[in-house]
Amino acid sequence: MKGIFITVEGPEGAGKTTIITKIVDQLKKENYPVVFTREPGGIKIAEKIRSIILDPENTEMDGRTEALLYAAARRQHLVEKVLPSINEGYIVLCDRFLDSSLAYQGFARELGMDEVLSINEFAIGHLMPTKTLYFDIEPEEGFKRINQNKDREINRLDLEKLDFHYKVREGYSLLLEKYKERMIKIDASRSIEDVYDETLQVVKNIIHTAAHNE
Numbered sequence: 001m002k003g004i005f006i007t008v009e010g011p012e013g014a015g016k017t018t019i020i021t022k023i024v025d026q027l028k029k030e031n032y033p034v035v036f037t038r039e040p041g042g043i044k045i046a047e048k049i050r051s052i053i054l055d056p057e058n059t060e061m062d063g064r065t066e067a068l069l070y071a072a073a074r075r076q077h078l079v080e081k082v083l084p085s086i087n088e089g090y091i092v093l094c095d096r097f098l099d100s101s102l103a104y105q106g107f108a109r110e111l112g113m114d115e116v117l118s119i120n121e122f123a124i125g126h127l128m129p130t131k132t133l134y135f136d137i138e139p140e141e142g143f144k145r146i147n148q149n150k151d152r153e154i155n156r157l158d159l160e161k162l163d164f165h166y167k168v169r170e171g172y173s174l175l176l177e178k179y180k181e182r183m184i185k186i187d188a189s190r191s192i193e194d195v196y197d198e199t200l201q202v203v204k205n206i207i208h209t210a211a212h213n214e
Contacts, residue, residue: 003086004210005127006203007097010135011168012157013142014188017095019135019199024093026200032207035085038095040073043080049073054155061156067105067116074098075123083127091207098124099132099175099183104157107171108164128182131206133199134172135188139165 010016017038024036040050052058053069074097085092098120106116139162176183184202188195 002210002214003089004091004207005082005086005094005129006091006206007094007099007129007132008135009096009099009103009132009172009183010188011137011139011142011165011172013139013145014135014137015145015192015195016133016135016188018192019188019196020093020095022196023200023203027091027203033090035081035090035092036095037077037081037092039077039097039100040070042077042082042094045080046073046077049076054157056156056159058156059159063105063109063111066109067101067111067119070101070105071119071123074101074120078124078127093203094129097129097132099134099172099179102175103168103171107174108167113171113174130182130210132179132183133202134176134183134185135195136169136172136185137188139169141189 008016008020020036024034027034039046040053041047049069049072053061053066053073082092082094098117101116101120102113105111106113142165143162176185186195186199186202
């Protein structure tokens, strides 16, 4: 079987990491060949870059510096983990990818989506996800969840004002329209059980469709 690349996106507090972790566990139980990874991170070099980007003390970081660091981490993660796994026939589920940079740095930081896309085209070449799951939630609701979850790391992006996170969500709305063939919107405001059930069905449909099209 040819490898499949599924990315997962969403604003802060959407619960995407929780849901996808459960999905991966279930797929492994059913003997699907799955690799779960995250951005920025997933490998040693990219995790080091992640610690710099998300350090709450680095509030002076310039927006372009941030975008370039994400692209650098993405490139290394891609060549070291994502591409080899896809080439070996794995289903790669990645917590965040290109769309995060477009929504956060391109739109919310006002660097320009096209400008951030060009930086990332250099980083990823022609590789795009098979499909992208976008977990949608109102920023206020997302932050209520974050505040209730004592185990979640508080990162530099959590310290941004609420207006910033509304712009992130608006950026994702533009991406949903632009990449409607690739992106699937999931209402993340519902219970974890409901979101999980829908997401598992969506992921299995993606896998089976990809296998049928080989």
